[in-house]
Amino acid sequence: IQVRAASALAGTATGSTALLATVAAGKLSPRVLRERLVADRLAGANAGNAARIAELTRGLPPVGAERDQLIQERLAKYRGGTPSAEEGRKVFVATCTACHRMGGQGGSIGPQLDGIGQRGAERLLEDILDPSRNVDQAFRQSTLKLSDGRVLYGIIRRSEGQSLVLADMAGVETTIAAADVASRTQSLTSLMPDAFGQIIPADKLGDLVAYLVTQQGK
Numbered sequence: 001i002q003v004r005a006a007s008a009l010a011g012t013a014t015g016s017t018a019l020l021a022t023v024a025a026g027k028l029s030p031r032v033l034r035e036r037l038v039a040d041r042l043a044g045a046n047a048g049n050a051a052r053i054a055e056l057t058r059g060l061p062p063v064g065a066e067r068d069q070l071i072q073e074r075l076a077k078y079r080g081g082t083p084s085a086e087e088g089r090k091v092f093v094a095t096c097t098a099c100h101r102m103g104g105q106g107g108s109i110g111p112q113l114d115g116i117g118q119r120g121a122e123r124l125l126e127d128i129l130d131p132s133r134n135v136d137q138a139f140r141q142s143t144l145k146l147s148d149g150r151v152l153y154g155i156i157r158r159s160e161g162q163s164l165v166l167a168d169m170a171g172v173e174t175t176i177a178a179a180d181v182a183s184r185t186q187s188l189t190s191l192m193p194d195a196f197g198q199i200i201p202a203d204k205l206g207d208l209v210a211y212l213v214t215q216q217g218k
Contacts, residue, residue, distance in 0.1 A: 003195040006032045007169075010041035011151055016049055023056050030056045034063055036132050036189040037141065037153075044143050044151055044185075067130045070197050074125050078206040088211025091204050099171060099192070102215065109155065109171040110192060111139060115217025124209050128200075131192040141187040142166070146180050155191055169193070 006028070009015035019042070022028045032038055033053045042049040060066070097106035102113040116124070126133055144152045144166065154166040157173060164181065166174050169191055193199075200208065 003032055003035050003038065003193055003198070004169075006035070007037045007041060007193070010038045011045060011153060013045050016042050016045040020049065020052050020056065030060065033057055034060065036187075036194055037191070040141065040143070040187050040189055041151075041153060044145075067194075067197075071122070071125050071129050074129065074197070074202060074205055075122055077202050078121055078125070078209055081203070081206055083203075083206035083210035085207070085210040085214050087204070088207035088209065091200065091208040092211055095196075095200065095208070099169075107171045109167050109169070111136065113212070113215065115215060117213045117215040118217065121209050121213060124212050125205075128205070128208070129194070129197045131190040131194050132188065135188075135190040135192075137186075139190055139192075141189055141191045143185045143187065144176065144181050145183045146176070147182045148180070152176070153191075 006019055009019040019028075019038075020033075023030050023033060033042070033056060039053060042053060092102075096113075099107045099110040100113050101108055102116070119127070123134075139155060141153055142156050144164070146152065152166055152168075152174065154168040154174075157165045157167045159165070159178075160175070162178050163175050164178055166176060168174070196205070
């Protein structure tokens with residue numbers, strides 16, 4: 001919830017100022033500024049935010065090392081425990097189906113997941129906990145700055161004549177006239193939040209992986 005709220009605030013000049021002030025006051029962990037979606041939006045809202053982020057996150061472990069440690073901790077817990085694929089199915093339905101389709105059911109904002117279990121537990125944990133590590137170009141986030149000053153984020157789903165169709169994190173599509181787009185940039189990051197290490201409890205994450213491993217496809 002914190003990451004989603006921070007991501008929403010980070011996309012505007014006023015919101016980014018409020019977000020950084022909240023972190024500086026100690027009311028929100030500076031780790032939220034390390035979340036890729038949040039960092040990208042802060043940078044887009046104000047070029048000066050990068051220096052402020054660096055100041056507020058000084059002393060935190062490097063992102064890559066911290067994320068690698070989390071992946072290995074969750075992998076060890078998965079391998080040393082007794083995760084339930086049936087419980088994992090419930091986690092998948094509650095957490096993943098808004099964006100991902102599997103077995104003909106679910107959303108389409110993210111990649112379809114039929115046969116995802118062939119990747120194995122470690123790669124699955126990488127994909128869940130560090131979604132921008134192996135992101136396909138088709139699912140990278142785009143930033144559209146419009147001529148009226150608005151900034152929109154999402155995935156460009158398609159072009160329709162003189163319009164672009166942008167899908168946000170919830171899969172909601174917005175049609176924008178191409179002539180209204182002042183600039184368009186594509187991030188190296190996934191639209192998928194990279195905060196699932198905090199959102200999903202460790203035991204439930206193990207259940208989710210156990211369920212995904214069973215999805216071997218045909």
